[in-house]
Amino acid sequence: MSAEVVLQTEPVGRRGEHLYFALRNPKVAGGLAVVLALLLLGLIGPFFLSDSPNEYVGPKSEAPSGAHWFGTTYFGQDVFTQFVHGLRSSYLVGTLGGGIAFVIGLAVGFTAGYRGGLVDEVLNMVTNVVLVLPALAVLIVISSYLEVRGVVAQAVIIGVFSWPWVARAVRAQTFTLANRDYVDLARLTGKRSWRIIVHEIMPNMASYLLMSMILLFGGAILFAAMLDFIGLGPANAVSLGTMMQQSMAWSSLHLGMWWWFVPPGLAITLIVGALYITNVGLDEVFNPKLREM
C-alpha cells in the first residue's frame, strides 16, 4: 500500500461541487453502498440473532435452508449468525486499527513536516524503521505472546504498525504547504502551531486525508483477516477471518461445505474491493482531469 504524493490545491469554493460529483460518481456511490450495506448488516443483525455465535444450534454440516440461511458448520453452529457477528468485528478492527494508524500518522507527519530540522530527522528515522520492519513477522510474534487476544488488542497492534506511509505522505505535503506565506501570516497573527496546522494546512489536503483514511480502514480489515486466518485471531470472538480459518481447519473444501467459507471470504473481498473502488472514484472527483477517462 503506498500513496502518491500529489499536492493539489483544491479548486476554490468547490466543496459543494465535490460532494455533488462524489455522489454522482458511480464508483463512489456503488462502493459506499456496498460498504454501508454490510456495515448495516453487521450493526443491526446481531440484535435479531443469537448473542453467542459459537452456540451449537442445529444439525451438523447442513446446507443453507430457510431455518439456517447460510447453513451450519461442521459442529452445527449457524453460519449466518457467525457471519453477522464477524462483520461487526471486522468493521471494528477496521475503524479502530485504521483510526489509530490515522491519528499516529497525522501526528507524526504534521509534526515532522511543520517543525522540520532535528525533530523531523528523528521522526523520519522512526518512521522509516517502522516502515521497513517486517510488520507481519512482528505481529505474529506479538500476537502469539499476548495473553488475551481480543478484537481490540488486534486492532491496536495493527494500528501501531500501519501508520508510516501516511506519516510520510503527510510530512511531504506539510513541508510544501508550511512554506507558503499564508502560514507565516498566520504566525504573524499570533496563532499557535497546532491551530495553524488545523486551520491553514489541513484544509488544503482534506481530500488526501479522506482517501488515506479509507485505505487505512480497508488495510486494517485485510490485515486482521490475514492474522485470523493464520490462527492469530481473537480467541474470544468470531471474525470473518476466524470463520475462514475454522472452515479450512475442518476441511470444508473437501467436504464440499462451500456455505461455510464463501460468505466470509466474499464479504472481505467485497469490503476491501468496494473501498478501493470508492477511492478510485474519489480520486476522479478530486482530480477533475481523471473524470473524462
Added chain:
Amino acid sequence: MLELRNVWKSYRVGTLGSKRLTAVRDVSIDIAPGEVLSVVGESGSGKTTIGKMVLQLTSVTRGSILLDGADVTARGHAARKAYYRRVQGVFQDPFSSYNPIFKADRIFEAVRESYFPAVKRAEWSARVDDVLQGVRLDPGSVLGKYPHQLSGGQLQRMLIARALLLDIQVLVADEIISMLDASTRIDVLNLLGELKERGLGVLFITHDLSLANYISERVVIMRHGAVVEAGATGKVFTDPRHPYSRNLLASVPQLHRKWSDSDAEPEALEPDGDRDVPPPPLTEVDEHHWVAGV
C-alpha cells in the same frame, strides 16, 4: 525604535544540521518612527532573512533585535503575540499570502480572533471598512471574494490594511511590489509613503535601487550577508564609495540609454570568502555615510 545589533544568522543545512550556511553577518541597522529604511542587495544577499528575523519567523543566531530598547528575540508565545501588535509584515507574493481555499477577507477575521475577541462584529466590520478605505480600496468590491478573484495590487493593499488594524509601529515590506505591474506599483509605493507620514517605521526590502531612492531616506546595501555601504539615500546614490554599490548603480537601466551605449566594465569585486569571519567594519566616510573596508 527598532534596532538590530550585530545580528548573525546561520541556517543549518544537510543531514542532522551538519553544515551551516551563514546568510546574515554582523548586521546592525535601526529604523526610526516615520522613516523608510531600504535594504538593497543582490539575490541571496540575506535581505529576506533579515526581514524574517525582525518578524521572528526565524531565530537569530547571534546578536539581538531591540524594540524601544527591549530585546525581543526568543521569547514565549504570549510575548511574541504582543510583539506582533507592534511589528507586522507584508510579503512578496500576494497570491501565496492567502490560503487559496478560503475567502480573502479571512485575514481580517483572524486578527479579530487573536487580538480583539471582545469587539462586536458590527463594530469590527466598520473598522475593516475604515482601514480598507485608508488603503484606497472599495470594501464592497474586495470583501467576500476569493483570492483568485482579486488582483495582486488589491491583495497587497488588503495585507497592508490588515497590518493597520493593529496599532503597528514597524512594517516589514519584503519586495511587496515586485510582483505588481508598473501602475499599481506606484500606488502601493505611495501608500507606504503615507504610512511613513503617519509615523510608522518601514523596513523596505528590495533589489530595485530606483524604488529605494524614490521612497526612502536611508539605504543599506548588502552583499554576501553583510552590509557594504549604508547611509542617507542622497549620499549613497550620488557618491557610491564601495565598488559593489558602484556596479549596482551602473547596472540600473535608464530610460534614455540603450544597452548598446553602455561601455563601462563592471569593477572587479572580492569573491565570497569565509562567511564566518566578521565582515570588514563600516567606517564613516562622510556625514551619514558609511562604507565597509576602506
